[in-house]
Amino acid sequence: MRTIRTRLALTYTALALVTAAVLLTSVNLSLHQRLRVEGGPEGPEAPVAPVLERPFAVPPEPRPRLVEEVVTYQWEVTGIAILVMALVSLAVGWFFAGRMLRPVHRITATARRLSLSNLHERIALAGPRDELRELADTFDEMLARLERSVEGQRRFIATASHELRTPLAVQRAAIEIGLPDDVGPVKGKLLAANRRSERLIDALLVLAQAEHGLEAPEEVDLAEVVRLAVAELDHGDVTVTVTAGPCPVLGDRTLLHRLVTNLAGNAVRHNVPGGTAGITLTGGVLRVVNTGPHVPPERFGDLFAPFRRIGTTRTQGAGLGLSIADAIARAHGARMEARPNPGGGLALVVRFPPVS
Structure with a gap:
């Protein structure tokens, strides 16, 4: 993918090369024509000094051949000059394009760094009002x-x-x-x-x-949050297994606890009698799988929508559990996915970004 800086540098180089090529070609053609007129067979010839008779004398070189050599040499020099000019103009164009685009990079860096916790920052660009x-x-x-x-x-x-x-x-x-x-x-x-x-x-x-995002994110061990949330959960007759290794996450502990609670509670609540629910946390990936009823593929788009219920009544919840979990995941820079579990149920996967 070509950046704007690359395109600007190439544009400057192309303009410089076209201008130089037109100029040098015009000069070469004019010189070539002038040499042919002055030194050709029909043109005026300079007086030739008499050649003294001496052994091994070298005859003078014919003038047309000298003209061709001069013209050939001139075109070779022109080609070298255009090549050098191309390299120089490319370097100069790249440098000045970077200088011109420096404010754009500053704007981009500020926009990329901003979040709801640091909206007070400003670009405050100085310089001419352009x-x-x-x-x-x-x-x-x-x-x-x-x-x-x-x-x-x-x-x-x-x-x-x-x-x-x-x-x-x-x-x-x-x-x-x-x-x-x-x-x-x-x-x-x-x-x-x-x-x-x-x-x-x-x-x-x-x-x-x-x-609305995170105000003061801190490093949290997600494994501790998972174990605490599952310990507080009412399992009923559902068997819940937990496999969680150390997983540092930058975020809010209370919101992460709510995320795990909603996912685990959803896996237990929407399950079959005597079913199972598995929670694993490895490599920054939280996976919650249950043996609940079959979910039609056309209803997967409603899983994360607020107040949408699939196969439940209004007394079983407000339909906000997965919506809240998805919003918390996005606030932490994570990506949440839902997949059908073979044999029924869901596999909910949350992928957290690594802590830098």
């Missing part, structure tokens, strides 16, 4: 608008977390304390609805937090 300076200033203005938007969304999440959880907590306390036990199923149904609302709000807040 097109590149205008591009850098426009990019800085866009970053300022994006930073204000992200800060506003973070404040909204924090406010929503407080404003939504507090009424539900008050409601749960009122149900547990205010309603007598003799109301029977009504109290249990109200408490179950209250808990589902709390879980839904928690899931939405975690999803929003994951989609």
Whole structure:
């Protein structure tokens, strides 16, 4: 793939070569024509000095042959000059193209380095107010608008977390304390609805937090997170096996714990009675496999979509488990894939980037 710097250097070289070739060719043709007119058989001849009679005298060389030798030598010099000019113009073009594109490299490096945790950085390009300076200033203005938007969304999440959880907590306390036990199923149904609302709000807040990226990532041993999450999981009648080697990951421990919990919980919840679920972590690849029901291939696109359920009822969850896991994985620079497990079930694979 040719870069812009390469194309600019080649363009400069081509222009220099075309100009030099036209100039040198015109000079050579003019010189050739002049020599032929002046020194040809029909042209004026210079007086020839008498040759003294002496043994072994060398006769003078014919003038047309001398003209051909001069013209041939001139074309050889021209070819060498064009070759040297090509190399010099290529080097000069490469150097000046790099100088001209240096601000573009700075803009690219800044854009590649930016994330939601360092939106305060700016390019702040100095120099003459040209097109590149205008591009850098426009990019800085866009970053300022994006930073204000992200800060506003973070404040909204924090406010929503407080404003939504507090009424539900008050409601749960009122149900547990205010309603007598003799109301029977009504109290249990109200408490179950209250808990589902709390879980839904928690899931939405975690999803929003994951989609806004990581604020202060740190090195976390994912193997410890996996073992802790599986130990806290309610296995039921499903046999869960864990194989996890040391795996350092740069990220947020709480979000990683939620990712593993969602994947393991999904493998246990969507399983067959007496089934199995295997969790392996090797080489930065987390794999969760279960023996659940068969998932149609045309439904694989709905696995990571929010509020989508496959073969479950609304009482089994909000349909956010895999959506949250996918958002957390993307926030950590990981890639999540879903594959059908032979015999039924799913194989969920999360590939984490290495810690540099």
